[in-house]
Amino acid sequence: xxxxxxxxxxxxxxxxxxxxxxxxxxxxxxxxxxxxxxxxxxxxxxxxxxxxxxxxxxxxxxxxxxxxxxxxxxxxxxxxxxxxxxxxxxxxxxxxxxxxxxxxxxxxxxxxxxxxxxxxxxxxxxxxxxxxxxxxxxxxxxxxxxxxxxxxxxxxxxxxxxxxxxxxxxxxx
Numbered sequence: 001x002x003x004x005x006x007x008x009x010x011x012x013x014x015x016x017x018x019x020x021x022x023x024x025x026x027x028x029x030x031x032x033x034x035x036x037x038x039x040x041x042x043x044x045x046x047x048x049x050x051x052x053x054x055x056x057x058x059x060x061x062x063x064x065x066x067x068x069x070x071x072x073x074x075x076x077x078x079x080x081x082x083x084x085x086x087x088x089x090x091x092x093x094x095x096x097x098x099x100x101x102x103x104x105x106x107x108x109x110x111x112x113x114x115x116x117x118x119x120x121x122x123x124x125x126x127x128x129x130x131x132x133x134x135x136x137x138x139x140x141x142x143x144x145x146x147x148x149x150x151x152x153x154x155x156x157x158x159x160x161x162x163x164x165x166x167x168x169x170x171x172x173x
Contacts, residue, residue, distance in 0.1 A: 004071060004097055005078040006030050007167060010085055010141050011102035012134060016151050016159055017079040020102065023160040028169065030076035035066040035084065042066070047081075064090055071097070082133075085140040094144040100163045101145035103138075104152050 009017040025032035050059045064087050071093050147166030
């Protein structure tokens with residue numbers, strides 16, 4: 001059995017989990033893994049296609065399995081999909097792990113992802129839907145997080161530094 005991930009990143013789509021995760025992995029000299037990427041590779045299709053063809057419930061089952069496998073197997077930096085924390089079992093798996101919630105406001109989300117990209121949960125009225133998603137998820141992100149790091153008006157490097165500091169992790173010189 002492994003010791004588990006060094007860092008787990010959670011947060012809404014566009015918060016920088018993938019970019020910051022790769023930076024953290026580099027700084028910590030550890031591997032990086034993204035559960036959304038794991039699902040895409042395993043399924044051989046994009047997440048938006050899974051949503052359209054099989055529905056959100058099917059995707060969430062794939063996501064739950066991907067997170068469980070990654071938490072059990074991965075000892076580096078792990079980024080979870082934005083909705084992974086919706087599952088109570090996933091939240092239980094994250095208990096006691098070094099989880100950082102990358103938070104941002106809707107204006108920052110608009111700047112980063114435009115809220116018009118291939119995000120299946122934001123297909124209609126993306127600003128309102130993003131706000132509604134955050135209302136439903138914010139307390140869950142906070143529940144699983146050991147640290148909350150705001151990403152608004154910060155570079156990925158600044159966010160990575162803040163995560164390292166918040167979780168008291170040593171970075172490579």
